[in-house]
Ligand code: DX5
């Protein structure tokens with residue numbers, strides 16, 4: 001049994017409403033990670049969470065960050081993020097000419113290196129970096145926005161990735177899913193082999209219930 005990690009997508013928290021309250025509720029609910037989506041308007045068609053947001057979140061919360069870099073040429077920009085030991089940092093295989101080098105640098109910070117793949121990117125892109133990753137992030141929607149619909153073939157991709165990792169002797173590598181990780185989908189994602197869940201508008205931040213209620217409901221579905 002792999003450790004289940006819930007990683008609330010902090011881009012779903014409005015900086016104009018009550019972010020401190022949301023962070024407090026997430027902390028009380030015992031979420032394992034804080035997922036920070038960094039978008040540069042080039043690799044993805046949106047701008048989101050920059051270096052300052054990351055720095056400030058570290059200041060007000062003790063939960064390790066899970067930094068998802070959706071930026072072109074992350075290898076040139078890693079130093080901007082002041083990466084801390086124990087954090088998770090993912091870089092997209094599509095965004096860099098030097099995936100192995102970038103993952104190795106993340107390891108040098110004492111952080112957990114993760115390779116990320118868009119829905120259309122085949123798993124074979126990972127074959128030669130398996131020794132360099134602690135986890136793999138599979139996008140289950142095209143990155144850029146919250147509130148999208150799951151791309152159905154990504155469910156089978158999770159299972160294929162789990163087999164690929166296990167066959168390579170990397171049963172220890174975690175699989176994170178990101179995009180419409182809803183109450184309706186999370187069980188199938190877990191059964192396929194995912195154990196890190198980016199929880200956004202379709203689960204932890206779903207309207208009509210508190211964060212505590214949504215976290216409890218999500219964990220209950222996985223425990224059934
Ligand atoms: C982008 C984000 C989103 C999103 C997830 O990488 O991490 O995928 O906020 O939440 P949903 O899809 O549930 O709104």
Ligand code: ZN
Pocket residue numbers: 035036037068178198
């Ligand atoms: Zn993300």
